[in-house]
Amino acid sequence: MFDEQTELESLREIYYLTNGASGSWRKLLAFGVSLEQQLKRKLLWIWPTAVDLENYNHFLAKHNIQRILSIGCGSGLLEWLMAAAAGEHKISMHGLEVDRNWWQSKYSVRSFIPLNYVEDAANPSQLDSGFLSNCCNDSPPCAMLFCYFNNRRAFLDYLRIYRGKWLILIGPKPAVGIHTDPNPIQPQLPTDVWILRERLDWTDRNVVAFYEKIA
Template sequence: MWNEQTELEVLQQIYDLTQTTTAVQNWRNLLIFGYSLQRDLKRKLLWIWPTALDLKKLNGMLKQLDIHHVLSIGCGSGLLEWLLSAVANQELSVYGLERDPNWWRSKYAVRSFIPLNYVEQAGSKLTNHFFSGCCSGVTPCALLFCYFNNRSAFLDYLSVFEGKWLILIGPQPAVGIHTDPNPLQPQLPDKEWALRELCDWTDQNVVAIYEKRII
């Protein structure tokens, strides 16, 4: 019978897999373990559980595009971000940003898998400096939005981002799950943003990488 205790034990096993000295090699075990979890708990940890092949494909693309510092906006538990850097053997730094620190620091939230940065008031004036503040002084070269669903915040972040890569992960439009932006129909504000790479992920999800070009 699935209960709160079982959930805590399962979470502990996942934390253990990410925290041992061999954690980087554990990402495959973590994925296998994750597939066996109940839907609600899976969702609490990650909106989309990629396969090992999905992660490898994305990692290959990031390498090819020379993307080494990614800031994930609305990263939730940060498990996807942890997986991405584990697959890249720590050659990729993935930072996380969330809103509502009170929630993420509360006993009800899952513990995050990467250190979280917070935007205290979403929608307040952001500057480019804000991004390097989230990434230990490094300006990220890519912003990542996975299953993000907040159009006005998305536009705010984009308007102050000076990097040239944008990574959108979400469902294919036909699936009927609403995210904003949707990776394939993002309605980007500037014509300079052009689709550069597409990668299908499991369960009708897709990763779209856009590049900001100087016209």
């Protein structure tokens, strides 16, 4: 069992390993392996392997996807790993969250990527003319990411506003017993608009699915 002190020490190490000067995504992955499962899952729901990240970034580079907006990203630690492991194919990574007060409070884990906040718009429709459309248009290609998202209504709202052509869904493999909405394999997207281009099976029974808008 881990205690509060162990968690604080682990966070300090993660902060060090994600620092611009001392940061090392490979060392961060190795550190994650050393953690107890309960603490590991609390700090980051998915700890990918180096091969997982290599395959993920290979797809991004192949399609020249340079910008990603992660919806409901939390601290953005997974997204930091994705971008840090991209190598020469530089990825601009941003997050979107609700509850600015929590994520900027002393009780929250710090943000590892730049965060935008839903409440900065007076209503969801204003996101269309704000950072969402600016961050995710089609020049250069971008992607909108949902990782273990579980709000169908919000997902459809974002999908309606989104101007880009790539969608990345991360969630559990079938029969794992974890519910997400959208589900990466059966997201119930408009079938005449979106097509599945790639499925990656990640460690610990996770799936990464890439969808392209064709209309």
